[in-house]
Amino acid sequence: MSVLLEMNQVEKSFGATRALDGISLSVRAGTVHALVGENGAGKSTLMKVLSGAHVADAGSMRLEGEPYHPRNPLHARASGISMIYQELSLAPHLTITENIFLGVETGTRGWLKLKEMRRKAVAVMERAGLNGVSPETLIRDLSMAQCQQVEVARALASGCRVLVLDEPTSSLTKTDVDLLFERIREWRSAGIGIVYISHFLEEVEEIADDCTVICDGRVVKSAPMSAWTRERMIDAMVGRDVGELYPASNRSVGETVLTWTGPETSIELKRGEVLGIAGLIGSGRTEFLQSLFALRPVLDGDVTVKGVSGLDTPAESWSRGMGFLSEDRKREGLALTRTITENITLSKLPCWSKPSTRDALAKLWVDPLSIKCAHVSSRVESLSGGNQQKVALARLLHHDADVWLLDEPTRGVDVGAKSRIYQVLNQWTEGKPGRPPCAVIVVSSYLPELLGICDRIAVMNRGQLRSIRPRSDWTEHTLMKEAVE
Amino acid sequence: MNQKILTLLKGDLGRLLVLVGIFLFFAILVPEGRFARIGNVESILVQSSVVALAAIGATLVIVSAGIDLSVGSVIALTVVVIGKVLEDVESPGLLLPVFAVLMGVVVATVCGGVNGVMVTRLGMVPFVVTLSTMQIFRGAASGLARESNIYTSRTWINGMMDPVAGNADRSWMLMPPAVWLTLFCAVAVMLLLRYSRLGRHMVAVGSNEETARLCGVPVKRVKCWVYLLAGLFAGLAGMLQFSYLNMGAPTTAQGYELRVIAAVVIGGGSLRGGEGTIAGTLIGALIIGVLFVGCSQMRWENWLQTVVTGCIIAIAVLVDRLRHRQGERHH
Numbered sequence: 001m002s003v004l005l006e007m008n009q010v011e012k013s014f015g016a017t018r019a020l021d022g023i024s025l026s027v028r029a030g031t032v033h034a035l036v037g038e039n040g041a042g043k044s045t046l047m048k049v050l051s052g053a054h055v056a057d058a059g060s061m062r063l064e065g066e067p068y069h070p071r072n073p074l075h076a077r078a079s080g081i082s083m084i085y086q087e088l089s090l091a092p093h094l095t096i097t098e099n100i101f102l103g104v105e106t107g108t109r110g111w112l113k114l115k116e117m118r119r120k121a122v123a124v125m126e127r128a129g130l131n132g133v134s135p136e137t138l139i140r141d142l143s144m145a146q147c148q149q150v151e152v153a154r155a156l157a158s159g160c161r162v163l164v165l166d167e168p169t170s171s172l173t174k175t176d177v178d179l180l181f182e183r184i185r186e187w188r189s190a191g192i193g194i195v196y197i198s199h200f201l202e203e204v205e206e207i208a209d210d211c212t213v214i215c216d217g218r219v220v221k222s223a224p225m226s227a228w229t230r231e232r233m234i235d236a237m238v239g240r241d242v243g244e245l246y247p248a249s250n251r252s253v254g255e256t257v258l259t260w261t262g263p264e265t266s267i268e269l270k271r272g273e274v275l276g277i278a279g280l281i282g283s284g285r286t287e288f289l290q291s292l293f294a295l296r297p298v299l300d301g302d303v304t305v306k307g308v309s310g311l312d313t314p315a316e317s318w319s320r321g322m323g324f325l326s327e328d329r330k331r332e333g334l335a336l337t338r339t340i341t342e343n344i345t346l347s348k349l350p351c352w353s354k355p356s357t358r359d360a361l362a363k364l365w366v367d368p369l370s371i372k373c374a375h376v377s378s379r380v381e382s383l384s385g386g387n388q389q390k391v392a393l394a395r396l397l398h399h400d401a402d403v404w405l406l407d408e409p410t411r412g413v414d415v416g417a418k419s420r421i422y423q424v425l426n427q428w429t430e431g432k433p434g435r436p437p438c439a440v441i442v443v444s445s446y447l448p449e450l451l452g453i454c455d456r457i458a459v460m461n462r463g464q465l466r467s468i469r470p471r472s473d474w475t476e477h478t479l480m481k482e483a484v485e
Numbered sequence: 486m487n488q489k490i491l492t493l494l495k496g497d498l499g500r501l502l503v504l505v506g507i508f509l510f511f512a513i514l515v516p517e518g519r520f521a522r523i524g525n526v527e528s529i530l531v532q533s534s535v536v537a538l539a540a541i542g543a544t545l546v547i548v549s550a551g552i553d554l555s556v557g558s559v560i561a562l563t564v565v566v567i568g569k570v571l572e573d574v575e576s577p578g579l580l581l582p583v584f585a586v587l588m589g590v591v592v593a594t595v596c597g598g599v600n601g602v603m604v605t606r607l608g609m610v611p612f613v614v615t616l617s618t619m620q621i622f623r624g625a626a627s628g629l630a631r632e633s634n635i636y637t638s639r640t641w642i643n644g645m646m647d648p649v650a651g652n653a654d655r656s657w658m659l660m661p662p663a664v665w666l667t668l669f670c671a672v673a674v675m676l677l678l679r680y681s682r683l684g685r686h687m688v689a690v691g692s693n694e695e696t697a698r699l700c701g702v703p704v705k706r707v708k709c710w711v712y713l714l715a716g717l718f719a720g721l722a723g724m725l726q727f728s729y730l731n732m733g734a735p736t737t738a739q740g741y742e743l744r745v746i747a748a749v750v751i752g753g754g755s756l757r758g759g760e761g762t763i764a765g766t767l768i769g770a771l772i773i774g775v776l777f778v779g780c781s782q783m784r785w786e787n788w789l790q791t792v793v794t795g796c797i798i799a800i801a802v803l804v805d806r807l808r809h810r811q812g813e814r815h816h
Contacts, residue, residue: 074700089693090696091696
């Protein structure tokens with residue numbers, strides 16, 4: 001079959017980070033090409049280059065043999081490449097018809113030809129699998145699966161030749177997934193080239209014709225499905241060494257401080273222990289951590305912190321000695337436009353205090369964490385990512401929290417800062433006179449990190465916490481297998 | 486079936502019932518049945534038309550997730566411009582007032598254009614832009630009028646708000662021209678919002694700006710149109726205000742921007758964008774009008790009127806919130 005899209009030696013860097021390191025990919029017409037890799041392997045960057053959201057530093061692309069240089073997503077769509085993102089991009093207050101033709105309406109002198117648009121909409125809605133729904137329905141009255149079909153209808157209406165589906169099943173039920181696959185097969189036989197990004201390997205096995213595994217911005221292997229097995233895919237996804245980044249610790253386990261009793265599993269977290277939670281993005285790891293911290297209601301189960309159960313608000317959690325580090329540093333974790341002092345002392349602030357006293361409190365943590373800053377009254381946004389993360393962690397130290405809930409503590413952080421964060425983790429879980437050892441839960445997408453710093457690791461899979469085992473029982477391979485199955 | 490009625494009740498039909506309810510409330514309370522007389526109803530309509538006309542423009546602004554605080558000042562500037570043209574003319578005839586109105590409306594539209602350019606080309610937040618132009622336009626109005634009222638002779642402009650009821654010469658009109666003008670504009674904008682590409686783009690921009698941009702909607706141009714039209718309708722409202730005052734008063738229409746926004750919000754508009762209808766806005770403006778006239782005829786003091794209006798706004802927003810929360814649960 002003819003090659004529809006060809007990407008050749010595409011490179012892209014953000015600052016010092018090399019996100020794409022010479023990736024080549026070719027999609028044949030009328031096939032489904034799966035793109036697989038760990039979180040952060042470079043899949044989404046690659047797709048952003050393809051859709052014109054990013055411009056590649058080097059390399060070339062060809063669409064049906066012609067050179068293809070997308071200037072922006074709109075240009076990409078006009079050239080025949082459409083993306084269906086995980087976060088759907090629809091206008092909730094407009095109807096299905098209006099969303100399908102948004103920006104490319106048919107009309108004369110500014111007045112819309114509604115009947116014609118509706119007729120065309122019904123035609124593409126049928127091809128997208130959206131039957132039995134009026135084209136006049138508002139988007140906000142539709143289910144997630146239906147919204148996705150509207151996006152596909154929009155892509156089909158724009159005459160797309162390459163359709164990129166980014167984790168299309170992450171918010172669908174099993175029945176909807178089957179329906180989606182049926183449709184994908186139809187589009188495939190219509191000659192459309194489909195790029196299918198997914199974490200779920202059994203889906204890849206079911207639907208894909210070719211599969212490319214990428215890892216750390218490079219293609220590990222690209223081959224027809226017949227050349228792959230699930231084991232080989234997992235091996236290709238995690239192929240790298242655990243370095244000396246993770247310092248050894250001589251901590252010892254103390255009394256239980258946090259108990260989670262769920263419908264299927266329960267966890268006892270003890271002092272002097274680091275518990276890791278692995279799992280894919282969207283598996284519910286963050287939501288679980290937030291529920292432990294009373295940021296969202298616990299629907300089914302019970303959280304007990306130091307003998308007290310049923311904490312209602314984050315404020316209560318803080319006052320019981322819990323501390324939470326958000327995965328989204330820029331939006332939730334820190335007040336970027338405020339100073340280091342304000343950010344560190346936010347959770348525990350004397351009723352009345354002089355600015356100099358507050359600065360002194362914050363300064364206590366600058367050295368232990370080696371935060372590189374001109375002064376503690378500098379704005380947090382002026383710091384590097386790694387130093388920002390140290391400030392976020394310093395809040396837990398300032399608060400004297402002894403149950404830490406860390407969500408992606410080293411995301412977007414340089415190696416130096418990572419190593420410092422691991423050292424702090426070790427020191428505080430070992431404890432010292434006057435300071436009992438801390439208990440820590442770490443959520444991370446980076447498996448070597450979990451294997452390097454945790455005592456026990458649990459895996460989250462589609463909202464279910466399962467298989468809590470000591471670190472020595474796990475390998476990257478088994479963790480990944482547990483997470484994707 | 487029941488579900489359908491319930492949805493309708495929560496929408497514009499419900500608002501209409503609230504309007505009728507408030508009207509009946511005053512009709513019963515105001516002595517001698519003065520409130521429900523045809524002449525009184527007419528004066529409520531006329532008095533609401535200034536806010537209603539400006540609120541038609543503000544609906545577009547709010548639907549597209551913007552805000553316009555300069556409405557009151559634009560109305561005042563229009564009033565002063567019309568007054569300035571007619572100043573010291575003893576018998577203005579027919580054409581000079583036409584020119585005066587034209588000038589006033591053009592100036593108002595330019596004001597809207599200034600807002601639009603500042604929001605789109607300079608990338609400033611609508612709230613801040615219109616907060617500053619609210620001062621600028623008000624100052625310009627004062628300067629142009631040399632900080633005093635400009636007195637003018639009576640012209641046909643004043644006839645726009647004169648009562649029709651009980652006036653044999655004018656009874657063929659059924660309602661005063663001001664009310665007809667408002668209705669005409671309302672229908673025109675309703676059609677624009679529903680059936681034109683520009684109108685649908687306004688809703689799209691308010692509903693999800695990123696998506697609109699991704700789909701090739703010229704977001705900046707759409708926003709410019711929104712503020713331009715808001716200026717135009719504020720200008721028309723200014724003409725009615727002049728008709729009512731019969732002089733160029735630079736201090737008029739203070740705080741109207743809030744009444745106008747209140748009308749849109751009571752009418753179901755959401756400050757987050759994407760929502761708001763012209764029919765709802767008209768009902769909102771009428772609710773505010775009935776409250777003002779009713780309170781003054783009950784001889785309630787000003788402060789009470791203000792408190793009551795505030796409560797109505799809070800209740801309207803609360804009802805909307807409840808409706809949305811139900812929508813979310815449905816998902």
